[in-house]
Amino acid sequence: MSDISHADRRKKRVKRLKRMIVASFFLLLTIPTALCILLVCRLHTMSNELMEMTAQYEAQLQITDDMQNLLDDEKSNGRDEKSAKDATGTDGDAEDEILDEATLKADEPRKVYLTFDDGPSIYTEQILDILDTYGVKATFFVTGAQAEEHPEWYREIVERGHTLGMHTYSHVYSDIYKSKANFIRDFTKLRSYVKETTGVDPKYYRFPGGSSNTVSSTDINILCEYVTDQDMVYFDWNVSSGDATDPMPSKDRIIANVTDNVGKHDTAVVLFHDAGDKYSTVQALPTIIERIQAMDNTVILPITEETEPVQHKKVNTSEED
Template sequence: MADEVKAGLSPQRRKRIKRLKKLIIIFLLLMILIPWGVCAFLGLKLYRTENDLTKANADRVKTEEELTSKNEKVAVLKEMVTLLSEDLDDYKDHIESLNLKEEKAPVPIITESENGIRDYKSPDGIKRIYLTFDDGPTPNTAKILDILEEYRVKATFFTIGNTSDEGQELYRRMIAGGHSLGIHSYTHKYGQIYASEEAYFEDFKRLSDYIYDVTGYRSRITRLPGGSSNTVSKVDMRSLIGQLHKDGIKVYDWNISGRDADGSDPKPDEIAANVLAGIEKFDTAVVLLHDGYDKANTVEALPLILDELIDREDVLILPITEDTPEILHIDTYQ
């Protein structure tokens, strides 16, 4: 019957029905595929969104961590600024107190001590202490500089030649720390240095020029190896010192010794006792100590000395300058 009906349809009618069936099939396919496509699109979109959210969360966590770290650093810096400000205030107070003491200091009165070494008496009762260290720079010099920095004390270093990188850095550190850097000798070989006046000044110039090249500083103070009273020199020491004076160089022996280089190998407390006992005898005290390679006991003695002196109202600890009165073992005064 269906075939009869179909057979009765015109070709045009059959084409329309066939086309309609195709449209229905396409429509049904689209109704199936479109939701799947939408689901796939939304799934991909959701996946990307989740990735973006994960990344954003990770970035947020990282930002919070960086912010926390920066806040901690800012807090540390604030604390450092506070501490530095307090240190600066303390240092200003210390400098002001030193200046006040210096303003009150009268012209020193030259006297002679019981052992024939000149002293400079101050009627104001203020002792002026000059801590000096010979034979550096060495690793012990670095330790001494650390201690001096801790106590906020300046000292004087009569140095020898050290061409190592560490030695050059220590020369610069002395200057940067406000200490006085003096000439001792380049070689520290007595027989060579004191063979003649020319040999002495050749050695002196060698070290003076070397320190200048390293630091840009030209030292105008010196300590003769073995002191002006040494018995090794073949040179007339008065003539030598006179020439140094003509060249504008001040010469410093000492009137107090820690006895840390006399061969007795004193312990730290013995070195400190030697220094402290000597200080009581002089108003202008130039203290001889050593910072050579084998002077670990001197390093340990330094805090013992400073602990006894640092808070005394009648004591000023100063670096030697060109204005410091000379202390000499031999009489070269006119």
């Protein structure tokens, strides 16, 4: 009797031990696998963010270069005008003409375009409310991230009178920039979605990372040409709010990034992001609009056919046709 119960107990112990071994084995296997999956996902998001930040940094360098060239040009123009005057003596008519030109330029208002990438998101509605409060229209370069869950967010942008442009359906750099075919697939998917959902055939495009991005493994000129051939104008930016940097900058930093730089351009295209993790952008927006509206001879407009495109990279135009 005691032999049997002793054997039973042993069997139970062995069983328990077996179960423990299986459980520990299972845990040892699943925990690292789950961690790996999490890390891969995080890596993927971070590499996308990094690419966008690199592209924006490069674009900023390009803008600084352009401004330096412009300054050099202006300086040498000034010198040329002065030497022309010295050679011919003061010509009253020519002087009037120069004066007229200066007045004309001063009379033309500075145009500021507020543009929002990566949305719509939970913050888009708040941004639309702020824009309404100040009677301002803006431009939204949307992705397809909320296409299935929230089609009403896309419709609202259009219904409230703003310009809706495209910024890729997937926003996955490694996919869309891998080949022209991938780019076209993504482009067509978003275009059809926007058309079906909002009734608007989009006319404006923004490349993730801008047309000056160096992460595209497909020649960006080919993609610029494709977009242009589709009767779409691509827009980059010449003022960055810096709200795509990691960690997210403070509201005050965003305000300064925009308001310190808008005045440097006759046509200022400001880059913001209305993604779901950009709360500082929402907080900064009222002050930014108030300060721009307080600037002399300055208007805030949505992108339209009249807008002079701001492009980091121009489409190579052929001389033959």
